[in-house]
Amino acid sequence: MELIGLMFLEVALVVGAVVVGVILAVIVAVATRGALRGRQSSIIITFLSPILALLYLEAGFVIYGFGELAVGKDNFLDGQYHYALINGYRLSMFDKFPDDLYIDSKVNPSAEGVDHVKAVQVAGNFLLVSAYRGKDVWDSGADKAANRYLEINTKNLGVTDFSTLDDLRSDAAKKGVGLQLIPAADLLNLNEAKSLGWSEFVYFVLLLIPLAVLIRMLIRTVRRIRTTIPEHSIGTV
Numbered sequence: 001m002e003l004i005g006l007m008f009l010e011v012a013l014v015v016g017a018v019v020v021g022v023i024l025a026v027i028v029a030v031a032t033r034g035a036l037r038g039r040q041s042s043i044i045i046t047f048l049s050p051i052l053a054l055l056y057l058e059a060g061f062v063i064y065g066f067g068e069l070a071v072g073k074d075n076f077l078d079g080q081y082h083y084a085l086i087n088g089y090r091l092s093m094f095d096k097f098p099d100d101l102y103i104d105s106k107v108n109p110s111a112e113g114v115d116h117v118k119a120v121q122v123a124g125n126f127l128l129v130s131a132y133r134g135k136d137v138w139d140s141g142a143d144k145a146a147n148r149y150l151e152i153n154t155k156n157l158g159v160t161d162f163s164t165l166d167d168l169r170s171d172a173a174k175k176g177v178g179l180q181l182i183p184a185a186d187l188l189n190l191n192e193a194k195s196l197g198w199s200e201f202v203y204f205v206l207l208l209i210p211l212a213v214l215i216r217m218l219i220r221t222v223r224r225i226r227t228t229i230p231e232h233s234i235g236t237v
Helices: 002-031 039-070 165-174 184-192 198-226
Strands: 080-084 089-094 102-105 117-123 126-131 148-153 159-162
Touching: 002 039, 002 198, 039 198, 080 184, 089 184, 102 117, 117 184, 126 165, 148 165, 159 165
Parallel strands: none
Antiparallel strands: 080 089, 089 102, 117 126, 126 148, 148 159
């Protein structure tokens, strides 16, 4: 889903860059009309600049993605998104499919996981979970109501199933816990909405500096070319 969205976004960005390039090239062509030298090359460079800038920024984002991947952070390159729960357990989603949220253990791969998670609550060392258990692997979907209720002991990796939500609530009450399940998708959205840290901010600022330098150079080049326009041609520009 996300990859398809990125493909459509890429097409739109390329088309947009070409349109911007054409507009800027026309502006430069008009501004340098009658110049004795450098006019043709400046028009071509101006047309290509938005496209090259787009490729440069995309390369920067890909490098940033590989950096996140190297340190174990979520990113668009592998399509895996996580929300840390407790004791190495995490809520996970692949490629932002809301009907395929699952719980697994990062530190204990052999621990029993839970598929099609609908809601979850952290209660000390326990995870209280509502999920959907389908008839087969194809029986899933974001619109499916929870029909499985369970408790995960993150210390001994034990999983206890309950017949109904009330049974889960009753068991939680015995532990002094009020059942307040949080929709799983909300947790992942909250995790994704975190603001950039200082290192990410510095990276993107440094990424934009070469573009600012390029824009300044193009403006200075056009001004220099305009100085070669004969005085009798300036009034027609």
